[in-house]
Amino acid sequence: MFRRSWRHVATAAAALLAAASLVACSDDSADSQDLSExxxxxxxxxxxxxxxxxTEPVSFSVLYNNHPNYPLKNDWLFWSELKSRTNVTLEPVAVxxxxxxxxxxxxxxxxxAPLLIPKTYPPDVHAYVSSGAILPVSDYLDLMPNLKDKIEKWNLKPEMDTLRQQDGKFYLLPGLHEKPWHDYSLAVRTDILEELNLAVPKTWDELYTVLKAMKAAYPDVYPFSDRWSQPNPAGNLLNLLAVSYGLEGAGWNFQHVSWNAGTQKFEYTGATEQYKQLLQYLNxxxxxxxxxxxxxxxxxxxxRQKLANSKSFVIGANxxxxVNDYRPDLAATNPKAKIAKIPLPIGPAGEINPxxxxxNGMMISSKARDSKNFVAMMQFVDWLWYSDAGQEFARWGVEGTTFVKDAAGKATLAADVDMIGLNPGAPKHLQKDFGxxxxxxxxxxxxxxxxAFFSPEEQEFQQVMNARTxxxxxxxxPLSDEEREQVSLWETPLKDHVYQATLQFALGQRDFGQWDAYVNELKSKNMDAYLDTVNKAYERYRDEHN
Structure with missing residues (x-):
């Protein structure tokens, strides 16, 4: 709802080992440091x-990402209720x-920088580690019992390990989900499926069959016409296909390397056999x-215009x-049309939730460590962002004012409060009026x-996705500063060439007989050196920390 997230997911390690190794990988734990002052x-x-x-009033500065859909207000109930519950005043530095x-x-x-720096994605952290400007938060997990508990209970150690830098520490407190939730997929005109007696496609191969049937019935139509292609060509479609083929990401989530569990090495995503196969599918x-x-x-x-005018029947969707684009567009041109988001089609990688x-999460300024209120600040962060009560407060607000609970404890918005159209016409808005x-x-x-604010339709979609592995x-x-500086010089030319060749192969402007030549072109742009650096960094970290 709030982001298109940086995406990696994990298999589980044993819960007890997860907590132990999180502390063990850090240079120190909070218990071993003198925090008496x-x-x-x-x-x-x-x-x-x-x-x-x-135990006494405290205040902490926070970098505040001022969203145009709900601009910052100093009189929000969020601020006053937070102070009442925690004795903490947040001082937003609005940007x-x-x-x-x-x-x-x-x-x-x-x-x-303010003491608290939220809304930070994991790759953004790299630039700040060597300067010492941000805190190695993994050293202080003992001050954050709710965070540690969720890492253990939800078996999040493998994901947390992806945040670690070369020193074995991590510098970001990420938002944690118990279950992955995947939003982006395809939307299909379900009335056309019904007209042609077609089932909702469950795989990419079944989608091909559905598109063929649509084309046969409507020969003047391109059944599938996609969006989200600027600035990255076919940004969403390529990413959906990439994860369905077992790669880390492509298109707008292009990842230079993907892990090959069989060889125990990283491969260059744009040069893999899987990437070739997904381009052949598109072609x-x-x-x-x-x-x-x-x-x-x-x-x-x-x-959107093509979809609204029945010049296409399938489009990328979240x-x-x-709700906000396709159905209103179709209602204006074809009131009988029906459209729905389908579960992510299954590809060669199987039924996975990618x-x-x-x-995104929280960096903490290293200046905070010297504050007399440092321990209180870490406890506060742990409560607001990681405790069940704090998370409910941040999302729902105040019971009896912004939401109510039934006898079973299920929360619903108060009748006079709206959020994403759940109570249309309500005079107040959960975000804009309360914060x-x-x-x-x-x-x-x-x-x-x-x-909580998903429609029943979207909750059904999530149930299907959550059933997948x-x-x-x-x-x-983790790369050293020198390695990171070097690979950054290689990344743009490599990515640009992958994008260019992707279009050529998909559109038929280049024959797949030239695939080996294309791979050699990537090699001329330092692909092998890039992979060598990444794989050596992986082996170094593995040997030092496992």
Whole structure:
């Protein structure tokens, strides 16, 4: 709901070992450090299930990602209720959503960053580690019982290990999900399926069969015309196919390397046999006029217009696009049309859920470690972002004011409060008027919390996806500063060439007989050196920390 997330998922390790190794991989634990001068305001017996409340009033600065859909208000109930419950006043340093990453970098570089720096994606952390500007938060997990508990109970150690730097520590407190939730897929005109007596396609091969039948019935139509192709050509479609073929990501989530569990090595994603196969699939759709060739470059508006005018029947989708874009578009042109998001088609990788259980998260300024309130701050962060009560508060607000609970404990919005159209016409809005369900504070948690504002239709979609096996994350391969600087010089030319060749192969402008030549072109752009660096970093980390 609040993000298109950085995505890696994991198989589980034993819960007890997870907690032990999290501490073991760090240089120190909080227990082994002298924090006697940093406990002002901290609770003596803070634990899982405790309501955190500082023993005296404290305040912490926070970088605030000011979203245009619900601009910051100082009189939000969120602020006053948070202070009442925790004795903490947050001092937001507001930055427009459009400038957030740039402003964050400037503030950290100048030494002026707030103590709490949320809305940070894992790859963004790399730039700040060597400067010492942010805290190695893995050293202080003993101060965060709710976070440790969720890592253990939800078997999140493999995912957490992907955050580790070369020193074995991690510098980001990520949002944690008990279950992965995958949003992006395809939307299909279900009235056309019914007209042609076709079942909802469950696999990419079945989608091909459905598109063939649609083309036979409507020869002047490209059955599939896609969106989300700018600035990355076929950004969403390529990523969906990549994860379905067992790769880490492509298109708008292009990942240079993918893990080969058989060889125990990383391979260059754009040069793998799987990538070739997914391009051959796309090429077949284009060659048979089942996929609109403009799908790779057209604007979203152009794709939506084709769907609305029945010039196409299939399009990339997420939950909000179906409700906010496609159904209103079709209602204006074809009121009898019906469209729905289908579960992600299954590919050669099998029935997997490719979504991550980690979300963007929190960096903490290294200045915080010297604060007399440091322990209280870590307890507060643990309560608001990781406790069940804190997560419910951040998302739902105040019982009796913004939401109510039934006898079984199920929460629903108060009748006079709206959120994404659940109470249309209600005079108040959960985000705009109260500050709850705010992407700075509300992310992660149990499925019933994360999916609280999902429609019944979307919850059914998630049930199908949650029944699938979570995709295992690749092992960590933290690079040194020198290695990171070197590979950054190789990445853009490599990615640009993959994008260019992807279009050529998919559109039939280049024959697959030239695949080996294409791979050699990648080698001329330092692909082998890139892979050598990554695999050596993986082996180094494996040998030092396992």
């Amino acid at each position: 940093n406990r002002v305001g901290a609770m003596e017996n803070y634990a899982i299930g405790s309501q955190f409340k500082a 427009p959503l459009s400038d957030y990453n740039q402003k964050r970098s400037l503030l950290i570089g100048a030494g002026d 077949k759709l284009v060659a048979e006029k089942l996929l609109d060739p403009e799908s790779f470059t057209q604007t979203d508006d152009a794709a 939950a909000q696009a179906v 979504a991550s259980r980690l979300e 709850f369900a705010n992407g700075v504070f509300a992310y992660g948690g149990k499925p019933e919390l994360v999916q 979570p995709k295992s994350p690749p092992p960590p391969f």
